[in-house]
Amino acid sequence: AQSVTQPDARVTVSEGASLQLRCKYSYFGTPYLFWYVQYPRQGLQLLLKYYPGDPVVQGVNGFEAEFSKSNSSFHLRKASVHWSDWAVYFCAVRVLSGSFNKLTFGAGTRLAVCP
Amino acid sequence: EAAVTQSPRNKVTVTGGNVTLSCRQTNSHNYMYWYRQDTGHGLRLIHYSYGAGNLQIGDVPDGYKATRTTQEDFFLLLELASPSQTSLYFCASSGTGEGGDTQYFGPGTRLLVL
Numbered sequence: 058a059q060s061v062t063q064p065d066a067r068v069t070v071s072e073g074a075s076l077q078l079r080c081k082y083s084y085f086g087t088p089y090l091f092w093y094v095q096y097p098r099q100g101l102q103l104l105l106k107y108y109p110g111d112p113v114v115q116g117v118n119g120f121e122a123e124f125s126k127s128n129s130s131f132h133l134r135k136a137s138v139h140w141s142d143w144a145v146y147f148c149a150v151r152v153l154s155g156s157f158n159k160l161t162f163g164a165g166t167r168l169a170v171c172p
Numbered sequence: 173e174a175a176v177t178q179s180p181r182n183k184v185t186v187t188g189g190n191v192t193l194s195c196r197q198t199n200s201h202n203y204m205y206w207y208r209q210d211t212g213h214g215l216r217l218i219h220y221s222y223g224a225g226n227l228q229i230g231d232v233p234d235g236y237k238a239t240r241t242t243q244e245d246f247f248l249l250l251e252l253a254s255p256s257q258t259s260l261y262f263c264a265s266s267g268t269g270e271g272g273d274t275q276y277f278g279p280g281t282r283l284l285v286l
Contacts, residue, residue, distance in 0.1 A: 066212075091273060100176070100262055100277025101215070108270075147214060151273060157228065158272055162214040 059084045061131075061148045063163040070138050071171045078133040078166045080122075080148035089151040090131040091160065092122055096144045104146070107131060118142070143170045175199065176278035178263050184284045185253050193248040193281050195263030203266045204246040205275065206230070206238055208259040215262065221246060222268075253285045 062081045070076050082088050087109045093101040105116025112124040122133045131148060148163040175198045185191050197204060202222050207215040217230030219238035227238055235257060237249040250257055260282050264275040 063214075089273065098279065100264070100279050101275070102277065103274050106273055157220075159217060159220070159230075160273070160275065162216075164212055164214040 059088075059150060059152045060161055061090075061150045061163040063146075063148055063166050065166050066164070067167045067169065069169045069171060072140050073137050076133075076135040076138045076142075076168070078146050078148075078168070080131045080133065080163060082129050082131060082148075082150050084129075084150055087126075088131075090122075090124065091149040091151075092116065092120070092131075092133050093147045093149060093162070094144050095147065095165075101147060104133075138168075138170055140170045140172070142168060144168055176263055176265055176276050178261075178278035178281050180281060181279065182282045182284075184286065186286050187254055189250075189253045189285070191250040191253050191283065193250075193261055193263075193283070195246045195248075195278060196244050197246075197263075197265035197276070198244065199265050199267075199276060200243070201265035201276070202243070202268050203272055204240060205264045205266075206236070206246070206248045207262045207264065208232065208257075209262060209280070210259050218248065250283075253283075255285045257283065258285045259283060 090107040092104040094104045095101045107114050145165045145167050147165045149160045152161045179194045205220040206218040216232045221240040240246045263278045266272045266275045
C-alpha cells in the first residue's frame with residue numbers, strides 16, 4: 058500500500074537544539090510528499106512540499122526536508138528549535154485514488170520543546 | 173487568507189443520537205473534505221466533495237453521511253452515533269490539480285459519544 062510511516066510518536070528537544078523528525082514512505086514510483094504542522098487547538102497547515110526535483114526543499118519558519126529515494130525517506134529538519142515549534146507534525150504522500158489525488162497522512166509526531 | 177470554519181467546536185451526544193457537523197469555506201475552493209483524527213492513526217479521510225451536490229466516499233465512510241449544499245457548505249451527518257465515532261473531526265478545502273496538495277483546515281470539532 059502507498060503510505061507514510063512516522064516511527065516516532067513523540068520527540069522532545071531543548072530550545073535551540075537541532076531537530077529531525079523522521080518519515081518513511083512506501084510508494085511505487087516517485088512520490089509527491091508533504092509536511093503539515095498542527096499547532097495546539099488549531100487545524101493543520103502546510104509546512105512544505107516536495108515535487109520531483111531538488112531533493113532538499115525549504116519551508117516556512119526555518120524548516121527544511123530532504124527526499125531520499127534510496128532510503129525511502131523524507132525527514133524534516135530544523136537547525137535551531139524555538140518554543141513556538143511545539144506542535145504535532147504530519148508527513149503525507151499524494152496517492153492517486155481513481156481519478157482523484159488524495160493525501161494520505163502518517164500518524165504524526167508530537168514535538169515537545171524544553172526550555 | 174484562506175478560511176475554513178467549523179461548528180460546533182465541541183459536541184457531546186449519546187449512543188444512537190443524531191449529530192450534524194458543519195463546515196464553511198470562503199476560499200472559493202472546489203474540493204472539501206471531512207477527516208477524523210485519532211491517536212495512532214493520524215488523519216483519515218471520511219468523505220470528500222468536488223462541488224455542490226457532489227459526494228465521494230473516502231477511506232473510512234462507514235457510519236457517516238455527508239452533504240454539500242453549496243460550494244461553501246459541507247456537512248457531516250452521524251445518524252446513529254456510536255462510541256467508536258468519538259474523535260476529533262476536521263474539515264478542509266482545496267483547489268484542483270496541484271492546488272489540491274495545499275489543504276486548508278478548520279479548527280476541528282471534538283465529538284464525544286457516550
